[in-house]
Amino acid sequence: MRYLPLTEADRSAMLETIGAPDVDALFSDVPEEARLTGPIEGLPMHASEMAVEKHMRRLSKKNLAASDAAFFLGAGAYKHHVPASVDHIIQRGEFLTAYTPYQPEIAQGTLQMLFEFQTQVARLYGCHVANASMYDGSTACWEAVAMASRIARGKKRKVVLSGALHPHYAEVVKTMAKFTEDEIAHASPALQAQPDNDGLIARIDDDTSCVVVQYPDILGRVTDLQPIADAAHEKGALLIVVNTEPVALGAIKSPGEMGADIVVGEGQSLGVGLQFGGPYLGLFAVTSQKHVRQMPGRLCGETVDAEGKRGFVLTLSTREQHIRREKATSNICTNSGLCALAFSVHMTLLGEKGLRRLALENHRLACHAVERLSKVPGVTVLNDSFFNEFTIRLGTDARKVVRTLAERDILAGVSLGRLFPDNADLADGLLVAVTETTTEEDIETLASALEEVLS
């Protein structure tokens, strides 16, 4: 087997050193009745690199790759162009095959990168401190809610979720809350040009530990968060802002500027790729120094070595499970280190100038798409405001339209019926995302196909 270096001669010599007659003797503590005598039945035997690659390629070919379609899906995962050098760097063995940097003297590469990543995320979000990553946006969202409950010291039990929060994120929060006994206030959104901020504010009361809003929201709308922040703070609640499209923050105000306390999100857009949902990159940041010690996950900090040279270490680890065990702020251990590297490299290649250009190019194409699609008979554009994603209404079940267009290699968007299966009022809604990878020809392809299907 090509990955196993021991020879039979090695094995015999080693057994002799150990003083065991054979390898099975090393497994003598496994009860005999449970010990397997041969390879597990029903599974194939080892295979060559060529054979395995062929098998996997056959499976991959059954899928329609986004780049082979006119592609308009978003809803928390976006297709962006990732520069070739990003993938080159994350495949360097020193990054790819390193462990968590617990021995900082031989892990400065990972640690300095994390320090840079934390700074990039904090600045993008308009925050004070960001951590070294979470699993993904949805789990980061739950961790933020749990952190708000901790800060409220269990005295406030109510969590107010905006209806325009990604429904899968809401589902993760609700799932976890079943076990922590937080009370979750949530309803699916109404199809209106403007989010119902007044309704959201009305639900905040003295028992509210936090309010969770998405920005831009699940329907693509962009709204000022300051009034929500003010209302939350007046009741002693924290404002948690969720962002699923970091590229947007190259064009629109940061949540930190508008009074958010915790900002979390999905970082997949930069560097990571679609990958059918994972691994992705959870981003987590706070605006206030006083909340840093309540944060979940790893933090990288600056220090000096014995010769006075600058260096970096994982720090404030008394918050973490390997030190605090059942009193930790979270059980998270492994995070999304390599995805954080991909994000950071992509962000470094863009720089502020590139990020702003990328954001405005996304928005320009989205504006073009809105204009073109609004001319399709039967289509109504819902949004007044948007970044690179918006909602259209088709006047018919959008799921069926999506399936029909998929047969022509047009991936038209995410139907609201798929996201909100319980709310029939949303069934004709279609969420359309446009990025720099979308061409005007793609937009025309979608518009013409809709004209045909809806007529």
Add this chain to the structure above:
Amino acid sequence: MSAPNQSGWKPGTPVEDHNAMSGPDTVTGNRALMLEEPLLFEVGHVETTGVDLPEPSSAATRLGGMDRAEAIGLPGLSEPEAVRHYTRLSRQNYGIDLGFFPLGSCTMKHNPRLNEKVARMPGFADVHPLQPVQTVPGALEVINELANWLIDLTGMHGVAMSPKAGAHGELCGILCIRAALEARGDARKVVLVPESAHGTNPATAAFAGYEVEDIPATAEGRVDLEALKARLGPDVAAVMITNPNTCGLFERDMKAISDAVHAVGGFVYCDGANFNAIVGKVRPGDLGVDAMHINLHKTFSTPHGGGGPGSGPVVLSEALAPFGPLPYVVRDEDGEVHLVEEENADQYGHTQAFGRMTAFHGQMGMFTRALTYMLSHGADGLKQVAEDAVLNANYVLRSLDDVLDAPFGPSGPCMHEALFSDDGFAEDISTLDLAKGLIDEGYHPMTMYFPLVVHGAMLIEPTETESKAALDQFIAALRSVAGRAKAGDATLKTAPHYAPRRRLDETLAARKPVLAYEEPVAPSGQPTMSEQGGR
């Protein structure tokens, strides 16, 4: 030591006069191939970009009046500068590709590059999680095929594929247990966890709302079955056991433990972090386990990436499988694969799912790598993996137990990890000092101070992908460093001497946390960052 080679040089020959050999300080602070690299924020510029994008148009935006006007502070680099920045950083890292990485409990084995190639095939890498299912049958097949491998290798009934890493998988398993108990109206409060457990175990149980109590251990390093039985009762929801345990031993009484827990109506959670020792040799399902997470980034070799991403599918017993989270994948009698989500859970009889743990389907990019790894090894190769991993660990144990204290050495063969204590070290030399001395010898240290039940613990996991020659060199190095630790060699206190950095001040980092870069303020009376006492 080896014989002299043709040039007369003999490997391992010490340099006789260090001072005569060391050179002058350099202007750059660099030492030939060891290059210093400033922070991105010190070399980049906000007007520099390494990506060609069109100039923004002057057209009006439709951003709801929320246009970002203020500077963000994100410096950029051109592509050559960026590649060099990260390449230089990478060279300050230790990785498996570079050398032996015997980090106990972490299974740092070789990461085959075929796995990377497969994960990047467009049909896997360039697929959106919410594409119509008709366009992704291959992705669902990968999930289903991997699920079947995991079920067959563990002898369990079902598997929840979506957890994102080991700790997320633990949470999934404990939530399944809680959901199963609640379904029968049985509110229990306590989860029992051995003192030797990974910190994630008690953290997980507490996160899921349970009180955590210790399970007593015997002097030989295993669960004390009689003491456990005495503690079991109707308030115990679950016991969490790591098997093989973190002392490197197989829990011989695992079946009896499971039977005792089941007899009082509780469930058995097994931490699968150490599955590499037993894959293909014994199936946890045959030992009465109800739930176990599998770290695909350990046993099945998806790369650790400097701290993640991982992947933590959870195999479940028949009693727990109905409660597994959404979404998941099933294959019907006709061989068709289906994605089960909230809306069609009824159709597939999965009405008791406890909910959703993450937005999408789990770590697809890790699934493709792990499946590639499994297909490469096959059932025969995976059995060999466990055998060679255990053989390598026992070889390390028995080659060192005359110079290092092996507290459980007399308990019999170890599994895939060899555990030592600091007993016998000179008074002022610690396990940390020994570890830093190993860095100078060119090794990543073993896991230190874990498990907590052993003083100054050193947990060595060689894995199956190390050759005998690599192990022999490591053993020689560790014998030497252990000898210095016993003799009280003061140079160990100041190790490492040859790494890119000397020992780092972790106390300072925690006392005055600097967690983000801040540009130094020009000398105009504004305080600098250090004067503010950090941030």
